[in-house]
Amino acid sequence: MTKRQIELVRAVTAAVEPWAADLPRFFYTLLFERYPQVRELFPIRMEVQQDRLLRALLMIVDLVDDPQHLATFCADLGRDHRKFGTVTAHYAAVGECLLATLAHYAGPSWTPEAAEAWTAAYNTAAQAMDQAALEDARHRPAVWQARVTGHVRRSHNLAEITVQPDQPYPYRGGQFVSMTTPWWPRTWRYYSPAHAPRRDNSITFMVRALTGGRVSNALVRHAELGDTVTLGPPLGDLALDARSQRAVVCVAGGTGLATARALIEQAVLDGVRRPVDLYVGSRTLEELYAIDDLHQLSRRHSWLAVRATVADELTSGSGTQLLNSLAKQGPWPDHDAFLAGPGALVVSAARVLHRGGIPIERLHHDPFVSLDSVGTP
Known part of the structure; x- marks a missing residue:
């Protein structure tokens, strides 16, 4: 993207900031009205999903002048979105509704030139997400089913939960994993494995039951040995570089x-x-x-x-x-x-x-x- 396009993307973001709380709700209402078939991909309660949309958009805007990190961020998003059932056709629908949402709130800042800049920004991000997802599908599943094999309460609201995935789960220590439970279908939360990979493929998570946290409370207070949870792909790139002496x-x-x-x-x-x-x-x-x-x-x-x-x-x-x-x-x-x-x-x-x-x-x-x-x- 050109310097001018980057300036326009950020100018629109600044213009819609006063309506940041309303923007995700408007977007999803529009998306479900125009494309009702995608509603089944999302959880019944949308509060957290709406917040994630806004955070992802802000991250993309923040990285729009940093192509390398933007590509990495979008590739991770694309791989992660496979667990929702996202396919190539969905990106056009989301882009259409996102641009309509920005146009609704941006006021005079939404000029033809700004619309063109945002279209370019979204297409760049969407292409990176879709390509990463398609490549990922060639090598591994979208989700893993995992049986709960250990559940130890460490305090009244903290539990050590061990699961056994149904097939090899490749990750590196420092990454994080999304998880959904049978008690709140399609509601995903992120947790970090509490160790590096083990030979037996089991994974232990430390989960704190948060006030109002549906997934965390289900895992801490209701999960039992033998229950099955679903894992998304590992994400993140936290790692100590062995080549550095710092x-x-x-x-x-x-x-x-x-x-x-x-x-x-x-x-x-x-x-x-x-x-x-x-x-x-x-x-x-x-x-x-x-x-x-x-x-x-x-x-x-x-x-x-x-x-x-x-x-x-x-x-x-x-x-x-x-x-x-x-x-x-x-x-x-x-x-x-x-x-x-x-x-x-x-x-x-x-x-x-x-x-x-x-x-x-x-x-x-x-x-x-x-x-x-x-x-x-």
């Missing part, structure tokens, strides 16, 4: 500890020898469920150091014990950072580390968490 600071809070543990176990398998300082935060001692395993890893591998803190309010900001500890150990100008956990914690930790000298491009995290505010005063 030291690493890793921050994990809540169930983000699962991601950190998997990331470090994968690093061991890959022969990584980069110095890694892992900072772990938890609300309670009981939720430091993997700390013994991590300490054992640190005793076997001198490049790994593990520090754990317990605080009542993990995500309350820079005043927490975890973030204070992180700030005191800086600065970190020569480090890469890997962040996992609640979005508020990731942003707060990123801000501390950025002040400590780590540039934003070396702050690695969940792609759906925005660090736009990190560099601002």
